[in-house]
Amino acid sequence: MTLPDAGAPLPEASASLPATASETTRERPWPVRHLSPKIGDYISKMSPVWVEGQLLNVRRWKHLVFVTLRDTEQNMSLRATVQGSQFDALGPDVTDGSRVVLYARPTWYQRDGSLTMDTKEIATVGIGDLLARIEALKEALAEEGLFAPERKVPLPFVPRLVGLICANQGDAEHDVVENAQRRWPAVQFVIRRVTVQGARCVPETTAAIRELDANPEVDVIVVARGGGSFEDLLPFSDETLVRVAAACETPLVSAIGHEKDSPLLDLVADYRASTPTDAGKRIVPDAAQELAGIEWARESMARSVLAYVERGTRELHSLRSRPVLARPAALLAPFADAVATLHERSGRALVGVLAAADARVRETVATLRALSPQATLERGFAVVQDASGAVLRDPADVAEGAPLRLRLARGELAARAVKKGR
Structure with missing residues (x-):
């Protein structure tokens, strides 16, 4: 018995396959070789479409240029092919990170089951269009209150640990760290190095902000980049990045470019530094200046105490010299x-x-x-009383032989009543 070649298709009676996708079952599935052409037939009916995105992974092979078209806001991408002559016509500045619009038809490659946009036309997105989009986004975010002053958090006076987000290579890291430690040598840094331009900038920077914000030891976060062209700074006006920065609870400092640069991250940050050097000076106080201030305060307090004592001494001498003291x-x-x-x-x-x-x-x-009865008695008079002690004034008030008491000036006498004629 001869076995069929492993790479050759197995014999198949197409009549035995389900006619539609809804008729397939576990026992009667469609083979990949049957499904893939159907997907291609469906996609081939789609019309060409204009699509906009950011170029990523640009590589050339013979007369074709293969690119990935990425949507930075939703982190989605499509593969596309461009004729080399068309791509070269865009100029040497078009590379990874550039924003373009394609007029392309979706094409399904059956062999590897991939979807690729077959480009008919390609053009760069003009600066005017980008500015208009950023301005529209700025107005929308402002209406939501993301730029309101009352949302901004004051920076700590002396941060213990500073989270720094900067480029893998560049002067921004040196400018921030050097100037901060020169002013306040005790400050510590935790550094997250990311891609600060191009397609990888937004996801890496947002991830770094979330990571540092989740660290309770980080007191302030600095996002630094040493300036750049308008196109280079576009990721820092990306809506996803701006919203992540707005949701950050740790005070955030934006030090993206120079004075003339104004990405949307500057507006949502708690503090906007004009340069990374300025950020290094703003996040910490000047130790020498603070020490000078403390010394001045000590001298001022000493002078005040001495003046108070001297004034009290003079007042005491003045009081002691007064006549009353x-x-x-x-x-x-x-x-x-x-x-x-x-x-x-x-x-x-x-x-x-x-x-x-x-x-x-x-x-x-x-x-x-003079009025006392005793005086009368002293003159020889007596007071006559009957047995009950009543004073007698009329002889008729007493019976014959009744006992009487005579009260004299110096004592009493007992007597009996004797009736006499008048």
Whole structure:
């Protein structure tokens, strides 16, 4: 028995295959060689389309140029082929990272199951178009409040750890680190080196921002790049990158270019540094200046304390030299004389009051003595009382022989009543 060649297609009765995709089952599937042409037939019915994106992985093979057309906002890409003559007509500046528009028809390659855009026309995206798009995005983000001043977080006075995002090679890292450590030697850096232009800039930079923002030890994040052309700085106006920066909870410093450069990242950052050198100076205080300020404050406080003590000493000498403190008794002398005079007057007044009271008492005693029954008794009179103690005024009020009591000036006598004629 002879086996068929391994590379030769197996005999197949096309009539036994399902007619449509919905009729396929696990037991009756379509072979790849049957499905791939159908996909090609479907895609071939599509019309050519204008599509815009960023060039990536540009490589030439004979008369063709193979490129990847990437959408930086959604991180999607398509492969495309361009005639070498058409690509060369764009000029030598068109390379990885350039933005272009293609007029192309989707083509399905059955052998490897890949989709490629077969380019008919190609053109670079003009700076005017890019500016218009950035301006439209700027207005949309501003309406959302991403650039509002109240969203911005103040930078820490003395950051312990600074997260730096910069190029793999370049002066930005040196400018930031050198200037920061020159001003504040104790500052520490954690550095994430990324691609700062081209198609890889946005995903690498956004990933670095998220990583540093998730680190609780990082106090401030600096995104630095040493300037560049308008096209080189386009990734820093990418909507995805801008939104990631806006969501960053750690204070963010944008140090992308020079004074004339203004990518959208500058607007959403908590602080915009004009250059990486400026960022290095802004994220930390100047140790020498702070020490000078502390020294000035110490001297100022010392002068203030000495001045206060001297002023208090002068006031104390002034108080001690006043008569009231130098000779305290002199202040009391007039009052002592007044007290003596008042004491003398009060003594005389008291004597007068007592004399008058004594005279009134003597007068009252004399009056009482004159009116007292005892005085009458002293003159020889007696008070006659019956047995009940009642005073008798009429002989008729007592019976014959009734006991009587006679009260004299110096005692009493017992007696009996004897009736006598008138």
